Amino acid sequence: MSVKSAERVLRVFELLARHPEGLTVKEISSSLAFPQSSTFNLVTTLHEEGYVNQDQLKRYKLGPKLIQIGTAAMDSLDISAEGKPYLKKLMEDVQETVFMALLSDGELIYVVKIDNNRSIRTTAQLGKRKPLYCTGLGKAFLAFLPLERRKELLQGIELVPITDSTITNKEMLEQNLDSFVESGYSIDDEENEEGLFCLAAPVYGASGIMEAAISVAGPKERMLKHKNMIVEKLLSTSKKISGIAGYTGEKE
Incomplete structure (x- = not known):
């Protein structure tokens, strides 16, 4: 049985991987058909944990923590x-x-x-x-x-x-x-x-x-x-x- 919040995190990562220039919360919400309020909370948490970065235009991009995870995955x-x-x-x-x-x-x-x-x-x-x-x-x-x-x-x-x-x-x-x-x-x-x-x-x-x-x-x-x-x-x-x-x- 899948966990909805975990699925949403994965969809956000996959979306941002296709948009290295970054996306706003509104663009993420619209692209994935997620409610904007829950998208904001989700992306804010990922940002606080270092999984996404935010630029000056409030666009979110994949963060440095994912590099460590990706490197470990390739090494495995x-x-x-x-x-x-x-x-x-x-x-x-x-x-x-x-x-x-x-x-x-x-x-x-x-x-x-x-x-x-x-x-x-x-x-x-x-x-x-x-x-x-x-x-x-x-x-x-x-x-x-x-x-x-x-x-x-x-x-x-x-x-x-x-x-x-x-x-x-x-x-x-x-x-x-x-x-x-x-x-x-x-x-x-x-x-x-x-x-x-x-x-x-x-x-x-x-x-x-x-x-x-x-x-x-x-x-x-x-x-x-x-x-x-x-x-x-x-x-x-x-x-x-x-x-x-x-x-x-x-x-x-």
């Missing part, structure tokens, strides 16, 4: 904590930014990001969500999860163009995914951010099902120049992390 995910040393080594080998992501509610969520000193600016940040169809990590999930799961995920996805290179034809996307299955890794060729090229690979768990994806991302020209070396290091790293996650080579 064994696959990200245990895989981090291998990802650090991968970053050192390829000299580009390295990521790990998990699948969450039909999107990917970044749980590890290891920057290189020559990293380029990217919108991909820890805890951020992104679509599956136009990212290397996301397309790894679509390619390497069981076919039924792929179909299920694709049914809930609208292929909205993010850049001029985004694949918006479902048939073309499926052909793209099938080619990734053959090669063992997926590619994002400026499909989510212009100038950014990404190579991604699956990480399997003890059950033989893909549990995470890892990637190397950088400027397209530089990535293509060293693509073969990066693919080799990427696949080697995904194999090692799959091994520590209990994968024995038997896929579901």
Whole structure:
């Protein structure tokens, strides 16, 4: 049985996560269809406890206490904590930014990001969500999860163009995914951010099902120049992390 007040707190957090610029009590109340008086009391309590901040325009944003909780949550995910040393080594080998992501509610969520000193600016940040169809990590999930799961995920996805290179034809996307299955890794060729090229690979768990994806991302020209070396290091790293996650080579 759900507790109404707890549900309301969660809805407020989810709403503010989608509005980093902040929202007023009235906007929160209106968006969630909560009474304004109870919304005020709820948000005031969250503010006093450090879970939300208030700016000079009386807009509320997610607060610092949630960073501590989020960091602890990511640390408790064994696959990200245990895989981090291998990802650090991968970053050192390829000299580009390295990521790990998990699948969450039909999107990917970044749980590890290891920057290189020559990293380029990217919108991909820890805890951020992104679509599956136009990212290397996301397309790894679509390619390497069981076919039924792929179909299920694709049914809930609208292929909205993010850049001029985004694949918006479902048939073309499926052909793209099938080619990734053959090669063992997926590619994002400026499909989510212009100038950014990404190579991604699956990480399997003890059950033989893909549990995470890892990637190397950088400027397209530089990535293509060293693509073969990066693919080799990427696949080697995904194999090692799959091994520590209990994968024995038997896929579901």
